[in-house]
Amino acid sequence: MALIELEKICKTYRSGNLHVPALVDLDLQVDTGEFTALAGPSGSGKTTALNLIGCIDQPTSGRLRIDGRNVADQTVPQLSDFRLYQIGFIFQSYNLIPVLTAEENAEFVLMLQGMRPEERQQRVRPLLERLGLGGLENRRPSDLSGGQQQRVAVARAMAARPKVILADEPTANLDSSTARELLELMRELNRDEGMTFLFSSHDPLVLEHAGRVVRLQDGHLVGDERKDG
Amino acid sequence: MILWKLAFRNLRRNRRRTLLTLAAMVASSSLLILSLGVFSGMFVDMLASVTEQYSGHMVVAGKGYLDRREMHATMDQAQAVTEQASRLETFRGASPRLRSFGLLSLGDRTQPAEVLGIDPTREIQVTQLHRKLVDGRYLDPDEDHGIVLGVGLARKLRAEIGSELVFVTQAADGSIGNDLMTVRGLFDTGSVANDNGLALVPLHWLQETIALPDQLHEVAITLKDPLQAKPTAAVLAGRLDDRLEVRDWGQMLPEMAEVIASYGASTLILSMILYAAAGLGIVNTLYMSVMERTQEFGVLLAMGLHPAQVRRLVLLESTVLGVLAMVLGATLGFFLTLWMKTVGIDLSGSISSITYAGGTILPRLHAEFEFRNFWLPSLLLLVTAVLAGWLPARRAARLQPVEALRED
Ligand SMILES: Nc1ncnc2c1ncn2[C@@H]1O[C@H](COP(=O)(O)OP(=O)(O)OP(=O)(O)O)[C@@H](O)[C@H]1O
Numbered sequence: 001m002a003l004i005e006l007e008k009i010c011k012t013y014r015s016g017n018l019h020v021p022a023l024v025d026l027d028l029q030v031d032t033g034e035f036t037a038l039a040g041p042s043g044s045g046k047t048t049a050l051n052l053i054g055c056i057d058q059p060t061s062g063r064l065r066i067d068g069r070n071v072a073d074q075t076v077p078q079l080s081d082f083r084l085y086q087i088g089f090i091f092q093s094y095n096l097i098p099v100l101t102a103e104e105n106a107e108f109v110l111m112l113q114g115m116r117p118e119e120r121q122q123r124v125r126p127l128l129e130r131l132g133l134g135g136l137e138n139r140r141p142s143d144l145s146g147g148q149q150q151r152v153a154v155a156r157a158m159a160a161r162p163k164v165i166l167a168d169e170p171t172a173n174l175d176s177s178t179a180r181e182l183l184e185l186m187r188e189l190n191r192d193e194g195m196t197f198l199f200s201s202h203d204p205l206v207l208e209h210a211g212r213v214v215r216l217q218d219g220h221l222v223g224d225e226r227k228d229g
Numbered sequence: 230m231i232l233w234k235l236a237f238r239n240l241r242r243n244r245r246r247t248l249l250t251l252a253a254m255v256a257s258s259s260l261l262i263l264s265l266g267v268f269s270g271m272f273v274d275m276l277a278s279v280t281e282q283y284s285g286h287m288v289v290a291g292k293g294y295l296d297r298r299e300m301h302a303t304m305d306q307a308q309a310v311t312e313q314a315s316r317l318e319t320f321r322g323a324s325p326r327l328r329s330f331g332l333l334s335l336g337d338r339t340q341p342a343e344v345l346g347i348d349p350t351r352e353i354q355v356t357q358l359h360r361k362l363v364d365g366r367y368l369d370p371d372e373d374h375g376i377v378l379g380v381g382l383a384r385k386l387r388a389e390i391g392s393e394l395v396f397v398t399q400a401a402d403g404s405i406g407n408d409l410m411t412v413r414g415l416f417d418t419g420s421v422a423n424d425n426g427l428a429l430v431p432l433h434w435l436q437e438t439i440a441l442p443d444q445l446h447e448v449a450i451t452l453k454d455p456l457q458a459k460p461t462a463a464v465l466a467g468r469l470d471d472r473l474e475v476r477d478w479g480q481m482l483p484e485m486a487e488v489i490a491s492y493g494a495s496t497l498i499l500s501m502i503l504y505a506a507a508g509l510g511i512v513n514t515l516y517m518s519v520m521e522r523t524q525e526f527g528v529l530l531a532m533g534l535h536p537a538q539v540r541r542l543v544l545l546e547s548t549v550l551g552v553l554a555m556v557l558g559a560t561l562g563f564f565l566t567l568w569m570k571t572v573g574i575d576l577s578g579s580i581s582s583i584t585y586a587g588g589t590i591l592p593r594l595h596a597e598f599e600f601r602n603f604w605l606p607s608l609l610l611l612v613t614a615v616l617a618g619w620l621p622a623r624r625a626a627r628l629q630p631v632e633a634l635r636e637d
């Protein structure tokens with residue numbers, strides 16, 4: 001059984017009496033441990049797909065199952081808990097809580113889960129080290145560079161060891177060498193920890209690193225290639 | 230726990246805005262506390278104008294005397310009454326008195342007056358007239374023909390210290406009682422009724438003059454806590470023989486009792502008006518800060534924060550603001566009240582004293598401490614802050630994560 005299953009998913013936005021079909025009959029399966037990129041030009045539906053999978057938006061029709069559970073059957077608090085325990089988010093920008101330090105941001109999900117401080121630190125400190133953030137634990141996001149902020153976001157998403165990490169254009173605001181570093185890091189974590197990554201990008205650099213590239217165009221699935229290794 | 234941390238740090242984020250809101254809240258609550266203190270001071274003055282200058286907090290008299298003040302309705306249980314009264318918990322002093330209404334004359338001037346026969350050493354435990362002297366001295370314990378009277382009365386008679394007044398009245402045996410009195414002192418209380426119509430004379434002299442030897446009309450009693458007068462009066466009545474009755478100041482001055490009682494309602498209304506403004510300020514602050522953080526709430530919701538927790542976060546922020554304002558406001562209010570109690574503002578240059586509901590409001594701003602003047606405004610302020618947080622909190626909790634994230 002696949003970790004994520006999309007079955008004939010449609011998402012239509014209504015603005016006024018204008019109907020914008022963002023996703024049309026999308027069928028997609030993602031297995032545990034994949035490092036998959038959603039590719040496609042601007043407006044092709046990448047963000048929409050990630051939002052649906054992340055349970056922060058609802059499809060207009062179709063069926064979405066994650067870890068065997070039908071998302072449409074969940075109540076609002078259940079969905080919150082589901083996001084808290086099973087999903088890690090990395091957004092393009094504005095990821096971090098400005099009033100919390102880098103370490104507190106990285107610990108945030110664990111705090112919400114109610115983990116004890118020592119345990120949290122044991123979990124987060126090595127992660128920050130590994131992400132090259134050692135020594136920056138007490139800085140506020142405003143005192144970190146864009147690349148450092150994104151790495152804190154990666155640490156936060158990973159700290160809780162969710163089933164899947166969803167990253168919407170995580171490198172869009174980074175210069176290419178920082179972007180490459182971040183990608184290699186995520187790839188490493190994917191290999192070492194077996195964590196599933198699903199991210200969106202139209203950046204060729206990102207697609208290079210992906211183990212599988214799913215191509216979208218105007219809300220339709222137009223390609224699905226797997227690389228070996 | 231994490232919500233507390235977020236709430237505190239969010240309040241510090243826009244420090245100036247938080248401080249401004251806080252200042253508005255602190256100002257309204259401390260000023261409210263001050264004005265309630267001034268009201269209390271006014272009531273204390275009003276009550277004191279009667280109780281400390283004339284009646285005491287409770288009066289014991291023979292049944293019927295207090296309603297008609299009929300000369301013959303006397304009592305002679307001074308000893309028993311004083312003894313029982315002194316056993317009361319808040320007892321401060323008791324003074325036996327005899328009263329006569331008659332005419333005081335000097336030369337060709339004559340004025341009606343209420344002449345109160347007192348024992349000076351006992352009377353000073355009940356009334357404060359000996360502290361209100363503007364000329365001469367109070368009655369001596371062994372005084373024989375002395376009289377102390379109000380400045381208004383003296384002015385009308387053109388009397389001064391040492392003047393010889395003639396007192397004429399009807400005695401209990403039907404004869405005309407009269408005698409010569411020497412003016413010893415003049416008091417000025419600010420209360421028109423006392424200053425223009427009251428005179429103090431030695432008790433035994435009056436008993437002889439109106440032919441009521443060893444008789445009294447009343448025993449006036451003061452307590453340490455005037456607000457305990459009502460229950461204390463009931464206790465005392467139960468311990469005295471049933472030819473006597475006891476009245477507290479509330480019964481003697483029903484109008485004033487009513488004014489003081491209705492003050493509770495006025496306090497509440499005044500507080501609510503003041504806080505409506507402060508409340509709108511808080512609503513505005515929190516709305517602004519919620520709107521600014523829309524995207525942040527989107528991230529929080531996406532991370533798995535429940536909508537209910539988002540609501541709690543915003544409510545926590547308004548509550549923290551409320552508690553802070555409450556503590557600071559009560560502290561500032563305390564010092565303002567203290568200042569107004571010890572220093573005060575003298576208004577006698579611009580207005581004169583006002584008689585209202587049987588008491589006298591002195592021409593001064595002066596505050597008194599009362600516990601309720603603090604807890605009521607403080608509690609209301611906190612309630613206002615929490616209520617003001619409600620709308621912004623609800624808005625934040627209803628945000629859809631996707632839409633919030635898209636906000637710019
Ligand atoms: N809230 C919305 N209301 C109306 N239309 C929307 C809304 N959100 C997205 N769309 C439309 O849906 C389509 C898919 O948008 P989506 O954001 O998923 O694309 P994307 O692949 O992420 O694009 P980009 O690379 O620019 O981020 C686009 O045509 C977009 O204009």
Ligand SMILES: [Mg+2]
Nearest residue numbers: 046047048168
């Ligand atoms: Mg997008």
